[in-house]
Amino acid sequence: DAKTTQPPSMDCAEGRAANLPCNHSTISGNEYVYWYRQIHSQGPQYIIHGLKNNETNEMASLIITEDRKSSTLILPHATLRDTAVYYCIVISNAGGTSYGKLTFGQGTILTVHP
């Protein structure tokens, strides 16, 4: 699976959009970008995933660059409850023995301020 690089921490004002970047320059053609977050004292929570097209769901939007070497998770109107560690994971959806084996890095600590 491709290696990912995320900033260790970011701040955001409540009500503003939070844009969390992730670099994955070695991503291969069959690898997806997954985002999870972990609120303090809870288990990780799946947010969204994508291959090459932009994706949106009720929680967030995922923008993947055309060359797929980086992506941005967007929380359109951040609230205090969005304060968490956000993990970007690149992993193949091609099946095989590693299917479902998530590899978490250090993630980005997002702090939303009032």
Added chain:
Amino acid sequence: DAGVTQSPTHLIKTRGQQVTLRCSPKSGHDTVSWYQQALGQGPQFIFQYYEEEERQRGNFPDRFSGHQFPNYSSELNVNALLLGDSALYLCASSSGPAHEQYFGPGTRLTVT
């Protein structure tokens, strides 16, 4: 619809002892994965159970073993506990082996 549940919530053990952690998957899920999360680190994959068999394993010693029951619930066993085994142990479930997983709240294990 119950989510993933884990028991116990907290546990304190002594070096050398054995521990069993339990996980019930989200309703409708048949696959359980276990992760270890040390303080300040991201979760690390231990192993995954599907169809009552260990399907894949991370870089953990044989002291870590598991089991999946016919009702899809799972146990994680750790023998000969070391101080370094102190961590949050997370269980995640999915419908088949999948990257979209639902995590439980974890069991905090402290080894003294």
